[in-house]
Amino acid sequence: MLNNILNIWQKEILDIVRDRKGLRQTLVVPLVLGIFYAVLNPLLGSLVESRQEDTLILPVQGLEYAGQDFIDTFAAFDIELEPYEGDLEATITSAEEAAGLIFTPGFGDNVTNEEEATLIVRTNSTSGGLFGGGLSLNRLELALSAYNQQITVQRLTERDVDLSVLAPVNLDAQDLASPAQRAGAAAAFFLPILVAISAVQGGMFIAIDVTAGEKERGTLESLLVTPSSDVEIFVGKLASVFTVTAVPIILTLFGFWAASVLLPESMTDGAGALPLGVIIQAILVSLPLALFANVILMVISIRTKTFKDAQSALTPVMFGVMFVAIAAAFVPPTGASLAYLLPVYGTSAVVSVLTLGGIVPANAVLFSIIGNVLATVVGVVFAMQIFNRERLLYSM
DSSP states (O other): OHHHHHHHHHHHHHHHHHOHHHHHHHHHHHHHHHHHHHHHHHHHHHHHHHHHHSOEEEEEESGGGTOHHHHHHHHHTTEEEEEOOSOHHHHHHTTSSSEEEEEOTTHHHHHHTTOOOOEEEEEOTTTTGGGSGGGGHHHHHHHHHHHHHHHHHHHHHHTTOOGGGGOSSOOOOOOOOOHHHHHHHHHTTHHHHHHHHHHHHHHHHHHHIIIIIHHHHTHHHHHHTSSSOHHHHHHHHHHHHHHHHHHHHHHHHHHHHHHHHHSOHHHHTTOOOOOHHHHHHHHHHHHHHHHHHHHHHHHHHHTSSSHHHHHHHHHHHHHHHHHHHHHHHHSOOOSSOGGGGSTTHHHHHHHHHHHTTOOOOTTHHHHHHHHHHHHHHHHHHHHHHHOSHHHHHHHO
């Protein structure tokens, strides 16, 4: 039996290697995908940070009422107030401007006379798209807070009030996150999704080729009339699909790690790269998931008649895996939860915890492996109800 399985495995591997175009797609795409995900998150963070550091130019109406102290305080936060003629609120409503200030008449005099002074702030969070609008408003709020504090200090000083009454509690804050944890925080969302996608995408086209592809070419029929049993044929094909799937997973995750190592510190805020140990552990827990995914892919593919039909049938699988992985990244299990037994979800949750450098809950890794292995066994039992020569030969 083992010899037949090995022969079928060898035959499928040779067919895969001969298909140079398919092999390049299987190996190169995951590597590029890993590098892309590793660069994407720091790049987005760098773009947002650079925008926040640029000079913020705010259109203003009634600037003559502001007073020089207000203008100087905002200038210290690199905020430039620019007089605006026209209907400022209408301009902001139409998203032509992200934000604007309106000083009411007598603003500066009211501040000086310790009377109520009203500053109108109008914003449109949709202006400028993803990297525009409200992303710069934190600086505006800080500048306003600094101006209010400055005026308060002046008034208390004039009354000979001890300024320590303004701060009865001193805050001693320190970020204790290690460089590895800060590096993992940037990847905690992308890496679990990347692992799940790699487990499915890495062997998808091979799984289709050894099932629906062979049915379409007519080569599966000749294999079914050999002395090899249905189980041996299925297991041999599954072994070849898993062998090829494991390579893209390894390439994807090592590509992710290599890209994070080569990224400049300016993009990672000094966090550096993920520890290599995290990548290795992520590979180990993702391989059982890949085996389960291979079974599902082959079960669905063998029920179709052409390569194109199989691709269409497997598209929902990819979306389903992405959805579950995203759910695990946003809502991980708490403690040593049995939720780690769930295929895809449990593996993605474990990878997320590993990435953040936290303490992995007891039995979480074991549960995720057991869950995928049990799901694989169930999948194989179900597959053997379909993968028999009578049904396959008849369905051709």
